[in-house]
Amino acid sequence: MKEYLLLFASAVLINNFVLSRFLGLCIFFGVSKNVNAALGMGMAVTGVMTLSSMCSWAMYNLVLVPLNLTFLSLVVLVLLIASFVQLLEMLIRKFIPTLYEMWGIYLLLIATNCVILGVPLINIEANYSFALSTVNALGAGVGFGIALVLMASLREKLRFADVPKSLEGLGVAFILAGCLSLAFFGFSGMINI
Amino acid sequence: MELWKIFSKGLVLENPILVLALSLCPAIAVTSSVVTAITMGLTVMYVITFNNVVVSLIRNFVNPKVRVPIYIISIATIDTLAVLLLKAYAPLLYKELGIYLELVVVFAIILARAEVFASKNSVVRSFLDGFGMGCGFLFAMVIIGIIRELLGNGTILGISVFGQAYDPALLMILPPGGFILIGYLVALFKIINNYWEKRQRIRGEVA
Numbered sequence A: 001m002k003e004y005l006l007l008f009a010s011a012v013l014i015n016n017f018v019l020s021r022f023l024g025l026c027i028f029f030g031v032s033k034n035v036n037a038a039l040g041m042g043m044a045v046t047g048v049m050t051l052s053s054m055c056s057w058a059m060y061n062l063v064l065v066p067l068n069l070t071f072l073s074l075v076v077l078v079l080l081i082a083s084f085v086q087l088l089e090m091l092i093r094k095f096i097p098t099l100y101e102m103w104g105i106y107l108l109l110i111a112t113n114c115v116i117l118g119v120p121l122i123n124i125e126a127n128y129s130f131a132l133s134t135v136n137a138l139g140a141g142v143g144f145g146i147a148l149v150l151m152a153s154l155r156e157k158l159r160f161a162d163v164p165k166s167l168e169g170l171g172v173a174f175i176l177a178g179c180l181s182l183a184f185f186g187f188s189g190m191i192n193i
Numbered sequence B: 001m002e003l004w005k006i007f008s009k010g011l012v013l014e015n016p017i018l019v020l021a022l023s024l025c026p027a028i029a030v031t032s033s034v035v036t037a038i039t040m041g042l043t044v045m046y047v048i049t050f051n052n053v054v055v056s057l058i059r060n061f062v063n064p065k066v067r068v069p070i071y072i073i074s075i076a077t078i079d080t081l082a083v084l085l086l087k088a089y090a091p092l093l094y095k096e097l098g099i100y101l102e103l104v105v106v107f108a109i110i111l112a113r114a115e116v117f118a119s120k121n122s123v124v125r126s127f128l129d130g131f132g133m134g135c136g137f138l139f140a141m142v143i144i145g146i147i148r149e150l151l152g153n154g155t156i157l158g159i160s161v162f163g164q165a166y167d168p169a170l171l172m173i174l175p176p177g178g179f180i181l182i183g184y185l186v187a188l189f190k191i192i193n194n195y196w197e198k199r200q201r202i203r204g205e206v207a
Helices: A002-014 A025-030 A035-067 A070-095 A097-109 A114-126 A130-158 A170-185 B002-008 B024-029 B034-057 B064-089 B091-097 B099-106 B108-118 B123-153 B175-206
Strands: none
Touching (some): A002 A130, A025 A130, A025 A170, A025 B024, A035 A097, A035 A114, A035 A130, A070 A097, A070 A114, A070 B064, A114 B099, A170 B175, B002 B123, B024 B099, B024 B175, B034 B091, B034 B108, B064 B099, B064 B108, B091 B099, B108 B123, B123 B175
């Protein structure tokens, strides 16, 4: 049990996927303009990431490894995740329309995104068991959501600030992310796995 | 002249990292030293050029409804080749670059060039477009790599520049330094582009 908790905490805070591994920056800067959107995106990413990491684990360990086809993993995983997200979108639209209204627009954005593909690749590299890789994906999603919401609240405040013209928009957002990353850096060394 | 324009627009005016702000993940993740930055830049250059050529070759046979999955398969195959080659011949570099090498598959810039340019243009033009974008990517990666390694470690390609007396600013090779540096570089390129456009406009009025 302790192992799972440690992995979860480390994925959320220490190895935060955006701020210390730089995955999913496109979403991070694209959807962090207001807090509500950030919250929706964070939840969508967490859900999709956990489910797709489960699928990828099964695909890799139950199909590719027995068949000795691990060199194809990249091609297979990209297609698997893209089609899985597509399927998820159809299912949610059919059966849970209210959830679709909240999440729908984000789902297609994350179909081929580095953070969604990155987690299964990390799981494969670290040779995690099914439970551990699920926990890792969940932690990664929660960490991503936290960073996104923090960033969105900062950028909402920034709207009232007087920013030099050339730094407006993306420039100042990067510097802000740097400061946020510096703050998260304080967590490093807290847990050693 | 026109071909030169296709090639050169990726270098500065539509630089994939600094102006279009696409594919930023590697720009920060692997630029803490110049060697990794160059390796990553070359890999991306190879994938984007090769993929543009492939997409342009098959552009008349692909049903538009299934084009995106086909582009993705093509990119993934080309990238797998690069990954396997590096794994076999440069295992140390491969280890340092880690999963970012595999994540080249999902770089927005590669799919974007295939969709926007290569699927509509001839092989030669697509090749030049991909090559130009790749050069722009490599160029930006190397600049970021040089600045970060120089400030954060006092070296370029592992060779000491400032001598023993230099006290390195460790922040620059840590993640936060990467974010902050890119912020300033984006601002710098915005100024350059604004200046350039103004000059072009004045030149246009004179002519």
